[in-house]
Amino acid sequence: MKYDLYVVTDEGLSRGKTHAEIAREAVSGGADVIQLRDKTADSASLYAAAVEIAEICRGKALFFVNDRLDVALAAGADGVHVGQSDLPLTAVRRIVPPGFLVGVSVGSVEEALEAERDGADYVAVSPVFSTASKSDAGAGHGLDTARAVCDAVSIPVIGIGGLNRDTIPDVIRAGIDGIAVISAVVSQEDISASAAELSAIIAEAKKSI
Numbered sequence: 001m002k003y004d005l006y007v008v009t010d011e012g013l014s015r016g017k018t019h020a021e022i023a024r025e026a027v028s029g030g031a032d033v034i035q036l037r038d039k040t041a042d043s044a045s046l047y048a049a050a051v052e053i054a055e056i057c058r059g060k061a062l063f064f065v066n067d068r069l070d071v072a073l074a075a076g077a078d079g080v081h082v083g084q085s086d087l088p089l090t091a092v093r094r095i096v097p098p099g100f101l102v103g104v105s106v107g108s109v110e111e112a113l114e115a116e117r118d119g120a121d122y123v124a125v126s127p128v129f130s131t132a133s134k135s136d137a138g139a140g141h142g143l144d145t146a147r148a149v150c151d152a153v154s155i156p157v158i159g160i161g162g163l164n165r166d167t168i169p170d171v172i173r174a175g176i177d178g179i180a181v182i183s184a185v186v187s188q189e190d191i192s193a194s195a196a197e198l199s200a201i202i203a204e205a206k207k208s209i
Helices: 019-028 043-057 069-075 089-095 109-117 142-152 168-173 191-207
Strands: 005-008 033-036 062-066 079-082 101-106 122-125 157-160 178-181
Touching (some): 005 157, 005 191, 019 033, 019 043, 033 043, 043 062, 043 069, 062 101, 069 079, 069 089, 089 101, 101 109, 109 122, 109 142, 122 142, 142 157, 142 168, 178 191
Parallel strands (some): 005 033, 005 178, 033 062, 079 101, 101 122, 122 157, 157 178
């Protein structure tokens, strides 16, 4: 599966655009993955957004819901993304149907290996660099940790946190398979054009490794 450009929605950073509008424009610009992320929305609102995004992504991009396994399953998403303090991956795997994808945020080689062992489809080094877009993410782990995680596991590794047109090439050279962004796409005036630009940068960076 292709995880090259992974766009995380955030209505607080989107110049007034809804989660679905962000997803539609990002997919039109070539995003490979959309993650619906909203820590404040009620369940009904989150479900409604998820249903709409699932339709937008169908046949064009993978769709994940952050944290909320119930919403992901109910809306027909491709998967869920969980953090270290969310429902354990072993429990998630007991609930989800075959083929349902699960990504896990990690901050160390040990967490990455555990996630792979428990059945993660990918891990996300979060954050690679310190970022204001995810205030709950903590300090950046840096390229050395990203490189070590890539060397340790055989599943895809996504990088998120402080990634933009300037930092993407170095992160790709560290071995990262996919680039997850929030503000570098979501906060831009033209989301579609920004997604297309980053997709091209990622593709060019991968040619050089």
